[in-house]
Amino acid sequence: MRTPVEVQIWRLAVLFLAGIAVSILFQVYTAFRGVFRPRRFSLHFLDILFSLAILGAAAAVIFLVNWGELRLYVPISLLLGFWFSNCLVGELVYALAYRSFTLAKKGGRWTKTKVIVPSRRFISHASSKAKNWLFPPIADEDEPPAGESPTDESPGDESPPDERPTAGRPTDEPPADASPTGRPPAGEPPAAPPHGDPPNPGLPS
Secondary structure (H helix, E strand, O other): OOOOHHHHHHHHHHHHHHHHHHHHHHHHHHHHHHHHOOOHHHHHHHHHHHHHHHHHHHHHHHHHHHOOOOOOHHHHHHHHHHHHHHHHOHHHHHHHHHHHHHHHHHHHHHHHHHHHHHHHHHHHHHHHHHHHHHOOOOOOOOOOOOOOOOOOOOOOOOOOHHHOOOOOOOOOOOOOOOOOOOOOOOOOOOOOOHHHOOOOOOOOO
C-alpha cells in the first residue's frame, strides 16, 4: 500500500520543524552554559541530561509521525531543519538567550542580597526576641549579680588582713621578760654576748 503524497509532505514538514526546535534548544542550552558556567561534574551531567532529552523528544516525534519506521527522509528532514535554523536564526537565538540568562542571574543575585538575606536576619532577630520574652532566662542563685565579681579569698587563710604577720616588721611592744632598763632581772646571770665576744666590764655582774 502506497502512502499518499500529502501524508509524506506532512511528515517531512513535521520532522523539519522538529529539527528547527532541536537547533533552538541547543542554542539556548549553549547560552545557559556560557552564563552560569557550571563545574566539570555538573557540566557533564547537564550534557548527558540534555542529550537524553533531545533523543527522547526526537524518538517520540518519529513514532507519532512515522509509527517508528526509520526511513531515509527522517534523518534528512531533521538535519535540514537543524541546519536551516542554525544558519538563519542561530546567532540571534543565542544572543537573546544569553541576555535573558544574564538578566536572570543579576536579578537572582539582587534578590538574594536585598530581600532574602535581610528577611532571614529579621526573622531570626524577631524570633530570638520573642523567645526571650516568652521564656525569660532564669538567673542562677549561686552566680553573683551583674557588675559584681566574686572575692578572691584563699581557703586556708582565715586571719583578717591587719592581723597577718609581716616579715621584717618590728613590733612596738617589748617582750614580757625584758626589763625597762635593758638589764637582766635580779638573780639571773647576764646573757653571753653573741659570737663569743668578751663581756662588757662596765656592766655590773
